[in-house]
Amino acid sequence: MHRDLIDGVPVLWAEAPGPLEAALVFGCGVSDETFRSLGVTHLVEHLAMSTLPRLHYDHNASVTLSLTEFTVSGRPEQVADFLGRVCEALSALPLDRIEREAGVLAAEGSGATDPTSAELLSFRYGTQGAGLASWDGPGPDRIPVEAVRDTATRYFHSGNAVLVLTGPPPAGLRLPLPAGERPDRGTAQPVLQPGPLWFQAEVPGPGLALRGDLDDPALILAHAVLLERLRKLVRHQEGLTYEIDGSRRYAGPGEDDFFVRLDAREGQERRVAELLWQESLRLADEGVTEAELAEELAALREVWLDPRATSAELGEAAASSLFGVEYQDAQARLNALAKTTPEQARQAFAAALGTALLVVPGETEVELRQPDGTALPSGSCRSEREWPSQGLVCKPSLSDRLLSSAARRARLAVTAEGVWIRDGDGEVIHVPFDEVVGVETDGPGRVVFGRRNCVVPMVPDLFANLGPAVAALDAAVPEALRYPVSGLRVAD
DSSP: OOOEEEEEEEEEEEEEEESEEEEESSOGGGGGGGTHHHHHHHHHHHHHHHTOOOOSSSEEEEOOOOOOOEEEEOHHHHHHHHHHHHHHHHHSSSSSHHHHHHHHHHHHHSSOOOOHHHHHHHHHHEEEESGGGOOTTGGGGGGGGHHHHHHHHHHHHHEEEEEESSSSSOOTOOOOOOOOOOOOEEEEEEESOOOEEEESSSSOEEEEEEETTTOOOHHHHHHHHHHHHIIIIIIEEEEOOOOOEEEEEEOSEEEEEEEEOOOOOOOOOOHHHHHHHHHHHHHHHOOOOOOHHHHHHHHHHHTTTTTTOOOOOHHHHHHHHHHHHHOHHHHHHHHHHHTTOOHHHHHHHHHHHOEEEEEEETTTOOOOOOOTSSSBBBBBBBSSOOSSSSSEEEOOOOOHHHHOHHHHHHHHEEOEEEEEETTTTTOOOEEGGGGGEEEEEEEEEEEEETSOOOOOOOOOOOSSSSSSHHHHHHHOOOGGGGGEEEOOOOOO
């Protein structure tokens, strides 16, 4: 791998067959946003791409949880032209196009990751950082223009960029980005749910999240073995699923996320979840075999040493550079994996299982046991706090209370500490004012979003005489966190 520097931007390149491919990678993504500015990185990307003329070669751009990439493939002069235009656009975004590009974002409706991993991240980290993955936020038309300017200034500069190429840099290539300092990524994001527990969410099938070191060869191999065991059992023997997939995400030094995702045949969601947990327990208890380790090592060797993997390998090197992580090439990673013993794999997985989050679809109920035989607890947004004895209290309308026993039990309260809601089943949700991440306003109603994934609807459809409670909420929450309901939202 060769290294150059062009206009202050590190350039990594390696020879690969086919046309020249390039990716200008910035160290920013959804994880760097807030609930109030959710979607701003994607909006910056769209604004930059909107300045380009019609181009007759492959080009694209994308935003993930932690990276933004502008990609191109073609002749060297085409690659140089595209990259130069993108850098010029990022240096002077067409802010007059924000309204139109917000509409395009609403039409695109893409997410930063798959739905199952998104829900697991949100439960793990709350409505912040990577936990924003499962949220829509206020809507692209409610992103403040100040957030667009700030994001462009803070992240889209030469100090936070790396260019990768599958060949030498084209002659005359220029990367006219403004200068800037790379953001500090030396600390991991705070964890709200360390695990182990299970919870329900709108996902296509059960999923599992574990925390561990992304560079731990033993955990990498144990994770791969689990995926293969599930493939053999749940798909080929039981016939309950089609897709079984896994991934890994850098979350901070030594504190990363490992995912397992399965879909499920309709009506078999519980059984698939049970098999996922059963195989996880079995691997942590009984371990893996030498043959299984050898098989997974061979599979990774085929993928990582394939000449077609050059672009992916360059991407790994770029991400490592942007995150301040030491890069190891494919052969070095394989050498470390080859030294792993079955007992090391078992121990690594058993330790990670103590951080497990298991998500199941919708109304699926499971009864699972931990390695020590105790019940695997369930998690939700329910509060353990007792209903407050003081505060402004709202009830459903009299007619609703006459017709429904659930309405007679429901309550909404605003205290000096925060907002509370009790549903018809008696379950309580509490959002302290210092954990509010956004308040959606719609006429006399409000919807309060909390840092721990809690949502409190203060709306006339549910409660009467909301005026005093809404006034108290508005007085307690900073104006910057309040926003009108999106004009691009489709009514339920």
